Amino acid sequence: MMDFFNEHGIDLLYKTGEHLYISLAAILLGVLVAVPLGILLTRVPKFADRFVSFVGILQTIPSLAILAFFIPLVGIGKPPAILALFFYSLLPILRNTYIGVRGVNQGVVEAGRGMGMSRWQEIIKMEFPLALPVIMAGIRLSTVYLIGWAALAAFIGGGGLGDFIFDGLNLYKPTLILAGTIPATLLALAANRSLVLLENKLTPEGMKDSYKAA
Template sequence: MNNPGFIEAFIDYVSKNYMRILTATGEHIYISLIALAITLVTCIPLGIYLTRNEKIAPYVISIANVFQTIPSLALLGFLIFVFGIGNDNAICALVMYAMLPVLQNTYTGIKNVDKATVQAAKGMGMTNFQILMKVQIPLALPVIISGVRVASVWIIGTAALAAAIGGGGLGRLIFSGLSLIRDEIIFAGALPATALALLTDMVLKKFQKYTTPEERAKRIAKKMKVNFNH
């Protein structure tokens, strides 16, 4: 792919098919966002629930772990019998793959919140719900976001396989390039997918840092200093 012929072919393909690439990128983002949204709405509350019901936690996390061991194409093929071909199949498979890091990190993050801090909150008269929302989740947020980062990258990368079962996204370009044995088409699909994964990881990494106790303490100190000066 380092030869001038490939570069010329790639530029020529992109210039003639940029609308197709943009459409495929939009489809890829749509599939990934839907899968990530379902994962977060499902796994974060479930992770919180498991911290209150620890006896079943190992079993639920083990089930989520099992999905990681199933080959992607095999899972997509099996789900055809449930959802048929198309994006619904792909989204369901992506959710199954993304469950583990979000579920496990939510559970671990909340469980690792300092017990003395929780007890102090109880001593102040906070209810369990208030402790969860104002103490445990804010302190566990960096760990939870770490799981979301992993899940997001997995979803964006695996979403390319949606094309194998009739779904949309950048996988269509990749599979088209493979069938035609044309590197420039493969690269036209792989490059945006890689860029999306890297950009998403970079944004979530910065947000993760923003939510750490150290950064929050710096913001509070800065705010107090400004107020004092005024």
């Protein structure tokens, strides 16, 4: 074990940083796009169901095919890997945002409206905070999946812990496979726990029990 760290320790730290960067960049893009879009779709429910289903169908495309699709557009390396992972992050966040906002107790929203809140204020001060537990569940799911899928970035020169995994497979060295797999698993667990803590911090105390499932 010590021999492995002496030989690959610095590389392991670097690859872990690459893996985390690729994953977080993709999930951040997913949140910035899918959360506002999910809220917007609650205003057009007849179109929303078809659109969410369409996104779900697109995500049945194999991940390697998505990676290959982006290569002619942005080349090889980290950019196509981030774009492909961003693509896969959309559905859980979009669906949970839509379901969460739609499931907010409308009596609470009507009370806010009666207090003179604008539509924008209703979203920011009422609907989004009340739907936050469901939205965060989608973000956590996407984050855990993306940290695992980020290993595929190694196929297109994106780096990350996938380099260890594929080198181990090619060289028949289980130690290298474990060197890529164990840190990726720990990153996923740490990210999930961090997002749970963030959710608890962002959700107002008085609103934690006010959410009513659809």
